Amino acid sequence: MTIRRSRATATATLAAALCATALLPALAACQPPSAERGFVPRYEEAAAADRDSAAFLKRRQLMEQATADLNALLDVPHRITVVARSCAGEGSGYDPETRRIELCYDDLTEDRKLFEDADGGPADEPLSDVVRETLHHEAGHALVDALDLPVRDRGRAEEDAADRFAQFMLLRGPEGDRTLLTAARAYDLAAAADPTPDPDDEHAPDPARAESHRCAVYGHAPTTHTPLATASRADCPTTWTRTRTTWTTDLTPLLRR
Numbered sequence: 643m644t645i646r647r648s649r650a651t652a653t654a655t656l657a658a659a660l661c662a663t664a665l666l667p668a669l670a671a672c673q674p675p676s677a678e679r680g681f682v683p684r685y686e687e688a689a690a691a692d693r694d695s696a697a698f699l700k701r702r703q704l705m706e707q708a709t710a711d712l713n714a715l716l717d718v719p720h721r722i723t724v725v726a727r728s729c730a731g732e733g734s735g736y737d738p739e740t741r742r743i744e745l746c747y748d749d750l751t752e753d754r755k756l757f758e759d760a761d762g763g764p765a766d767e768p769l770s771d772v773v774r775e776t777l778h779h780e781a782g783h784a785l786v787d788a789l790d791l792p793v794r795d796r797g798r799a800e801e802d803a804a805d806r807f808a809q810f811m812l813l814r815g816p817e818g819d820r821t822l823l824t825a826a827r828a829y830d831l832a833a834a835a836d837p838t839p840d841p842d843d844e845h846a847p848d849p850a851r852a853e854s855h856r857c858a859v860y861g862h863a864p865t866t867h868t869p870l871a872t873a874s875r876a877d878c879p880t881t882w883t884r885t886r887t888t889w890t891t892d893l894t895p896l897l898r899r
């Protein structure tokens with residue numbers, strides 16, 4: 643999702659004013675801005691209820707891996723901060739005003755419960771996959787913004803492009819198939835737990851997002867994924883080729899040579 647909030651901007655303005663008067667020299671926001679560019683991970687302190695999820699995220703280094711993969715492929719001319727924080731249910735998202743991706747510890751807690759309830763066992767592996775997929779979906783929004791692509795601010799069209807970016811990026815690696823199939827299962831589990839879609843949600847309905855990922859996995863390697871072959875997926879190889887070509891073309895200005 644994309645998020646637009648005035649709160650973050652107001653906080654930054656207040657911090658700048660306090661820094662200017664040197665009332666709070668120790669405030670983190672008073673430090674000179676980093677010269678770093680590209681995707682930069684950062685952890686905020688977790689609320690008490692989210693501490694286990696925050697510790698899990700740090701231990702697994704999922705933000706570090708995802709940002710390293712993105713920066714290895716792309717040279718974004720500004721900083722995109724990837725912040726892990728307690729969001730109290732606001733949901734992970736990208737904020738174009740602050741160029742921040744926010745990954746919510748509380749989303750991890752919720753997703754872990756989905757898998758634990760379904761499988762009756764540990765959920766570290768599927769949860770890692772869901773986090774990888776979320777980070778790349780949000781990176782897709784950040785790149786739609788950075789490149790000012792035609793889908794920008796077009797609701798469902800931008801959401802679908804962000805999902806296709808996650809497919810494009812994850813299927814470049816050896817574990818992308820599993821990651822996307824796990825994310826597809828998470829959408830199925832979420833749809834089963836809450837079958838009424840939120841009318842304000844701009845994403846495709848969960849079952850459609852699940853099918854989009856399965857179609858990409860199958861279309862990218864049909865002979866490897868014969869169990870996924872169905873009549874309705876006959877066009878998936880063509881769909882996958884279009885996804886890869888479109889994102890490769892769109893990313894051209896940012897691709898490292």
Ligand SMILES: [Zn+2]
Nearest residue numbers: 643644801804
């Ligand atoms: Zn989104």
